Amino acid sequence: MRRCVSIALALIMGSCVVIAEQPQLSGAFFWIQATSSIGTGTWAIWVDPNDLDPCAPMVEYDLMSPIPLSTSGGTLVATLINCNMYVQQSSGGPQITVNFGVAAANANTTFTARTATLNLPHTIRAADAFIRYSGTVTVTDANGNGANALGTGAIGTGICRAFAPATQRISDLVAFVAVSGGGTVSGNQNDPQFGFRALGHDYKSLKNEMSFILTAGDVCFVSSDFGAMQVDVCVGDFNDNGVIDQADLTMQLITLGSCEGDANYHDILDFDADGCLMLQDLSGLLSAFGTSCP
C-alpha cells in the first residue's frame, strides 16, 4: 500500500503520527436498481478498492450515453440517462458526489441507487466528527399527466440519504417532488443549511444512497453531495489528551496481539492500519513517545 509524504515525514521527524485520513472504497462504485410491475433492471460499475490513490485520492466516473435497465427477458424497465460521480479526499475532507438521471418506462418505478462505502483507516471520534449533505431532485413530466418522485420507506423519508458510519442513517433530504402536466420542478435541501454540523457520534465510514418511486413515463434527476470535515488523526493518542504518554503506552501493551473484531482492538493504536496491534505498532508508539499532537 502506498504511503503519503506527510506520513513519511512524520516518521522521520520522530513526532507523533498525524495523518489526514485517506479513505478506501469498497464494493461497487455506483449501483442502481429499477423495479416496477414490468420487472427489475440493475446496473453497476465496480472498482478496485485500491483505485483511490492515497496520495492524490480521487475516483471520477462519467456515463456518456444512456443505459437501458432491462429485465433478463429484454423488457425495458427504465433508462439510466446519465451519471457523473466522484469520490475524493480533498483538503475539505472525504466527499462523495453523485449526479444521475433516470426515465421510468410505462409503469411507476422504484429506483434505489448507492455509492461504494468510503472506509477510513481510523475512527473519527465524535468530538471531531462534522458532516454536510445536500440533495437536489428535479422531476419532469414527460407524458403530460403530471409527475412525482416520492422517497421510499415511511412517510417523510428523504430520497437522498446519508450514512455515517455506513450502517447508520444520519440524514434524509427531499421527501417528495411533484409537478403538473408538462412541467419541471426541483426540490433542494441541505443538512445543515451552511457549513458543517456535528455528527454527535464516532464514524469510520461514509455512504450515500438514494431511493424513490417515479411515476410512469417520467424523468427524474438526482444530485447529492456528502462530505465530512477533514480531521487530522493523532495515531497513538488513545486517551485523546493531545500527548503520546504513559497511559497510551500502557494501553498499547495491554492490547498487543489483538486484531480487528477483538474487544481489545482499538484502531487509534494501529499505526500501520493493518487491522492488528503488533510489535511494529508498539515501536511506532515508542518512537513518538512524549510528543504532542498538534
Ligand SMILES: [Ca+2]
Ligand atoms: Ca407523467
Ligand SMILES: [Ca+2]
Ligand atoms: Ca495520550
Ligand SMILES: [Ca+2]
Ligand atoms: Ca498494526
